[in-house]
Amino acid sequence: MAAFQDPGHFQAVDLSSETGTGAQQTAGLEQTMLTDDREGAARETEDRLGHQAEKDQASPAPSSPTPLDYKLRKFFVLRPGTFDQALADIKAQINQQEDGTLQSTWLLTEIDHWNNEKERIVLICEKTLLICKYDFMVLTYQYCRRVPLNYIDRIYYGEFSFPERSISRLCPHLWGLPLTRNKAHKCCDCNSRREGKGVRIHWDKLREASFLSRWNPWSTEIPYTTFAEHPAINATERFTSLCQLENFKIQLSQAVQKAYQVDPVPGRANGALILNHPIAIDSYMGVMSVLSNQNRLGYSLARGSVGF
Numbered sequence: 001m002a003a004f005q006d007p008g009h010f011q012a013v014d015l016s017s018e019t020g021t022g023a024q025q026t027a028g029l030e031q032t033m034l035t036d037d038r039e040g041a042a043r044e045t046e047d048r049l050g051h052q053a054e055k056d057q058a059s060p061a062p063s064s065p066t067p068l069d070y071k072l073r074k075f076f077v078l079r080p081g082t083f084d085q086a087l088a089d090i091k092a093q094i095n096q097q098e099d100g101t102l103q104s105t106w107l108l109t110e111i112d113h114w115n116n117e118k119e120r121i122v123l124i125c126e127k128t129l130l131i132c133k134y135d136f137m138v139l140t141y142q143y144c145r146r147v148p149l150n151y152i153d154r155i156y157y158g159e160f161s162f163p164e165r166s167i168s169r170l171c172p173h174l175w176g177l178p179l180t181r182n183k184a185h186k187c188c189d190c191n192s193r194r195e196g197k198g199v200r201i202h203w204d205k206l207r208e209a210s211f212l213s214r215w216n217p218w219s220t221e222i223p224y225t226t227f228a229e230h231p232a233i234n235a236t237e238r239f240t241s242l243c244q245l246e247n248f249k250i251q252l253s254q255a256v257q258k259a260y261q262v263d264p265v266p267g268r269a270n271g272a273l274i275l276n277h278p279i280a281i282d283s284y285m286g287v288m289s290v291l292s293n294q295n296r297l298g299y300s301l302a303r304g305s306v307g308f
Contacts, residue, residue, distance in 0.1 A: 073302075086136060093141065097129065098146070103123075104251050107121060107122075107230050107232070108120055109229065111228055120132060124151075129147040129152070129255075132145075149259035150262075151167045151265065152202070155272055155273070156276075157199050157277070158197055158198070170263075226281075
């Protein structure tokens with residue numbers, strides 16, 4: 001029979017110390033896990049910020065607009081979709097039987113015999129050269145001038161020149177143009193008032209412009225035309241290719257030679273004469289052309305708002 005023990009002989013066991021130790025260990029473990037999570041999140045954030053900084057350094061910073069960018073934005077032809085719409089309207093005017101297939105498209109500046117600049121879309125077709133006027137502000141086709149390629153007899157490419165006593169040769173500060181210093185002159189270089197090169201196309205060597213036609217600024221009887229590069233040539237890569245004058249001259253020369261072979265005209269069987277030659281602008285007074293060209297009146301251009 002089991003002996004009974006005196007309750008007073010039972011040893012008291014302090015469970016609070018063991019319980020407290022377990023609780024402390026659990027709390028310490030939780031704190032350690034929380035610290036590890038925080039450190040992991042901090043490292044992940046640092047890595048993410050480091051990768052983002054590397055991407056920012058690799059990607060070029062956006063450049064601030066230059067004064068040239070603000071000037072180019074004024075041209076309506078540079079607005080998204082405008083040139084494509086103009087080209088679609090002009091292509092609808094192409095007569096396959098008369099013009100043939102379209103070879104290339106260009107955006108150039110036409111210079112008339114009074115030195116006035118005019119914005120033009122030029123199309124080189126299989127049989128003709130189309131010089132088209134288009135209003136880019138209201139997206140309206142106005143007219144096209146057709147020149148048969150097998151009638152073109154001369155193509156000149158070179159710098160512009162003016163008569164000795166032309167107003168266009170006066171000092172540029174009279175018209176608000178930037179000065180180009182020249183050691184030979186105390187004031188400025190007065191030999192050239194139009195920078196860059198031009199292309200002149202003659203298409204009727206049997207007929208010269210009459211005296212009245214030369215002195216009429218609105219005459220359409222002049223048997224030649226002159227082109228220069230459009231001011232928007234440096235806007236984008238696309239417009240750089242559309243406005244490249246030298247490439248236009250090369251493609252036009254090839255199209256003319258091919259047109260002579262396919263459909264020769266009596267008296268012009270040898271083809272066109274292509275020369276590097278100065279482009280003479282017979283402008284003597286030229287006051288209106290200077291004012292018109294300085295204010296870009298021949299272009300579809302945003303000219304600011306007018307309020308009352």
